[in-house]
Amino acid sequence: MEIFVLAFFALGYFLLASADIGVGMLLPYLGKTATERRTVIAAIAPFFLGNEVWLVALAGVLAGLFPELEGELLGGNYLALVALLVSWIVRDMGLWLRGRVPAAWWQAGCDGAIVAGSWGLALAWGVIFTRILPVPVAAALVVAVLFAMHGLAFAGLRLTGRLRERAVRLTGGSGERPTYALTATALTGIVVLAGADLDLAASAADGATLALLVPVMLVLMPLLVLAQAWVWWTFRHRVTGPSYL
């Protein structure tokens, strides 16, 4: 059961957050002017905070249910994680602070932070996956491209008009829904393969800890999904203009 909990949060993170990371990676392509870029950001604005907490939860689940693995995975990929965290901070600051100062130089700087941070995040994940899976480091690029494709599909689902066309054009004209399903399946495959390569069963926490935490988590999970579903429902419509960010 503890493996199911871990997989649930891992998949939640990679399916949801890679979409907003991908949009950040392709921000200069999707939005040619500052105003367009603000609309593109509005497409992910209500979601990115709720998406990234899945990773915080994943780290918490690792700490609680697989403490031994937590130390091995995080300590064993130290520099890749430093890059991941720095990229994450840079990107989040770009997103949060872009709209706070109405000056062109500030917004250009924040756009740069969003793009660089998003690429840094995707590549750092790529490197971490190549350290778990038996593939060469160059495969990190495949992961990054997959994040970008997932982001394009998401942008296609969230935007309208010219911005939507731009997103759809790069995905081969099969439409945003099939593309999203395809990239989501590929991401699921990578996560499941990586999980299968880790010795999960042997690195679980002590029985007493699992007996306490796993039932609590199983009860919480539907409630957390409901909370997130409220966000998805509230912001289900396509965006046409800027938001708070």
Next chain:
Amino acid sequence: METVDLARLQFALTAGAHFLFVALTLGLATLVAVLQTVATLTGSPLHQRMVRFWGQLYIINYAMGIVTGLVMEFQFGMSWSGLTHFAGNVFGAALAIETLVAFFVESTFLGLWIFGWNRLNKWAHLALIWIVTLTAYASAFWILIANGFLQDPVGHQVVDGVLRLTDFGALTANPASLVAFGHVLSGAMVVAGFFMAGVSAYHLRRRTIEQDFFRKSLRIGAGLALPATLVTATFGGMGFQTLQPGKAAAWSGGADDLARVQADMVARFGPGDYLPPVGLVQAAGITMMLLFAVMLFFSAAGFLLMLFRPAVRGLRIWHWLLTAMIPVPFVTMLAGWVFREVGRQPWAVYGLLTTADAMSPLSATEVRVSLIAFSAVFGVLILVNYWLLARTARRGPDAVALGAERPIETPVPALTF
């Protein structure tokens, strides 16, 4: 410096930076939630503007708290895998509950609160800020359960060289955690009280047009600062009853006390140096106490002054001092943390695992690289946060974007010369 000292410095900088942001977040969230309750119940436009202005400052600061918190959460596994290996069954449980019960819900609903403005039913919107505030408290609670366990480990048993959780009730009822939770939470209210009073005083001193708005805000801030200071001190006093022997000896500084603790530890754990750095523990403790005295005197005087309308309106020396006092609670908070955490050394889990043994097998180069990277990022974050908070605070309620009907657009650049 040895690698373990570099890793400690890195964790201290992360926790310190995080704490600066979180203290204000916890306190301001409470004030914003109360203001929004009044605004929703009475429909008062003034209170609605207060929610948006103070909420904007809260959110700017909140974003900084999240990102520094991320680095802290990951650092447990990255730099301190000895701790997760040895104590993960107990310590990790508290962290896991914190992320799922508290932080996950807090972030999800905060996003909804920010972006759902003018979209959601006003009662649902009010419920959101209260959930965000209460889950922020829950977050602080579970983090301090984890921290209290490191200070005074309870509810466990050592089996085959690792800890097992035997009594979850004892873990959550640990006085070292509960007293600290009360102390930190009320300390956060002190931070927010001084912050709100100081920002308001700036506008009153500058005679900006928002007189009514900032007179009310100043009274809320000054009205909170005194009781919060007293409650914080009460919990702090209780905290002195839960000090470990090493910390208590370092604080008293008596040579006999120190020698007794050292001899006792050597008898239990073999040869080694088991005393925390006495000078640093004392300096941090004295700083905390002195600044507490300053805040108590100042907030008591302020509590009386705010009852007199002419003083609130025009006592400029007081206004100036209120603004100048904004950093003091932050410094006091940090001094308190140094006292608590440095005083626990050389233990990561008191009496069970030393800090040196808690560290991951990292090279000095790896830790140097990350220390430089994180220090640079945190330095920039603190400066940007300070600049943006000051800028947003100075510009006043009319320039606030949060909850605006239409987002404030970028003006077309105009020639200004």
